[in-house]
């Protein structure tokens with residue numbers, strides 16, 4: 001699977017027996033399955049992605065899914081000035097996280113997983129801090 005940003009081959013990271021996520025060594029972007037993400041979120045005591053809030057922004061051009069090469073859809077937290085953004089693929093349900101959006105220090109699956117938890121903890125807090133503007 002190639003990174004949608006830099007077209008380099010991404011690296012698969014596993015936790016135990018399971019493939020957990022795919023990471024680009026170039027930009028630090030992460031791609032993972034929504035089922036795996038929900039498992040991580042629930043384990044951390046967070047709501048699943050569907051219950052997380054946030055709003056889709058079809059205006060945002062965020063590139064293609066590394067798995068099925070259809071356009072990704074950006075989902076933003078409702079924070080006005082500096083919304084947090086993740087991208088989702090409506091075809092395969094995959095989640096793309098921009099490398100710039102969470103700490104890059106992590107290299108192992110466990111470290112990256114805790115970075116993902118931090119990202120969504122903050123996303124969830126912002127998404128629920130006030131009603132989404134319409």
Ligand SMILES: [Zn+2]
Nearest residue numbers: 003006024027
């Ligand atoms: Zn990349």
Ligand SMILES: [Zn+2]
Nearest residue numbers: 065068089092
């Ligand atoms: Zn996809």
